Amino acid sequence: MQSNEAPVSMEVEAVPSKPSSASAALPPKPIFEPLKAHEMSDGRVQFRKVSVPPHRYSPLKKVWMEIYTPVYEQMKIDIRMNLKGRKVELKSRADTPDVSNLQKCSDFVQAFMLGFDVIDAIALLRMDELYVESFEIKDVKTLRGEHLSRAIGRLSGKGGKTKFAIENATKTRIVIADTKIHILGSFANIKVARDSLCSLILGSPAGKVYSKLRAVTARLAERF
Incomplete structure (x- = not known):
């Protein structure tokens, strides 16, 4: 047996919620001075x-x-x-x-x-982003006597020409103290300067190192 009564629908009136008094009464955030x-x-x-x-x-x-x-x-x-x-x-x-x-x-x-x-x-x-990296000529290649003297001469060049060219191209500063080499610069620039110096120690002519240095510095300039 079915009932003939229609279902009663309930309408709920939406009442805008008021901000709670607790959240309104929150104190302002504390401001701490940075530690010395x-x-x-x-x-x-x-x-x-x-x-x-x-x-x-x-x-x-x-x-x-x-x-x-x-x-x-x-x-x-x-x-x-x-x-x-x-x-x-x-x-x-x-x-x-x-x-x-x-x-x-x-x-x-x-x-x-x-x-x-x-x-x-x-x-x-x-x-x-600057730091100093140091290495010795013997870390690259074991040289003695006149071979070591010639390698130091290749690093400096006539009147320091080779060293200055590498410094200017890589935006670094290089100190050659006997068999120790110190490079001051950023990480990427130190790597380029170190690679050039290692090529000179291994016997590469200065002209070949210059051309390779120009190509690498051009790529670095495009990247940055």
């Missing part, structure tokens, strides 16, 4: 020591103020020369703005000790 360098290290003072080679002692005395001024005034790092231990000592301060400043200053002083000019080494303080 000495607070990140729990107030501990950090040190770095850089040894001074005998042949860099006199040049260091001549340009001491050029090294001291940016380290102390701009990077807010204490620096002194320990005459007894022949070391440059660096120390963080309470007003050091960044924890990385101490390491940057240490790299800057170390670059000068390796033979770079202050004008070139100071770029390590201002740019983050």
Whole structure:
């Protein structure tokens, strides 16, 4: 038996929801000041020591103020020369703005000790993507006697012509200290300069290295 009553439809009226008083009464978000360098290290003072080679002692005395001024005034790092231990000592301060400043200053002083000019080494303080790479001629090829002397001569060129050409093409700075080679620059540029120097050590003529260097630097310029 079926019922003849029609189903009753219920209409529900939508009532706009009011914001809860709890969410409206939330306090504003706290604003925390960034931690200072000495607070990140729990107030501990950090040190770095850089040894001074005998042949860099006199040049260091001549340009001491050029090294001291940016380290102390701009990077807010204490620096002194320990005459007894022949070391440059660096120390963080309470007003050091960044924890990385101490390491940057240490790299800057170390670059000068390796033979770079202050004008070139100071770029390590201002740019983050620069670093120094070092290697020896014997790491590339074992050479002795006159063969080693000729390899060093090929690296420098007449009057330093070859070294300057590689520096200008790769935007790096190169120091050739006896059998050790130090390169200051960015990662990609150091790789190009190192490849060119290794080719010279292995006996490639300078003309061939120049042509290859021009091709590689042209590709790098297109990429960036």
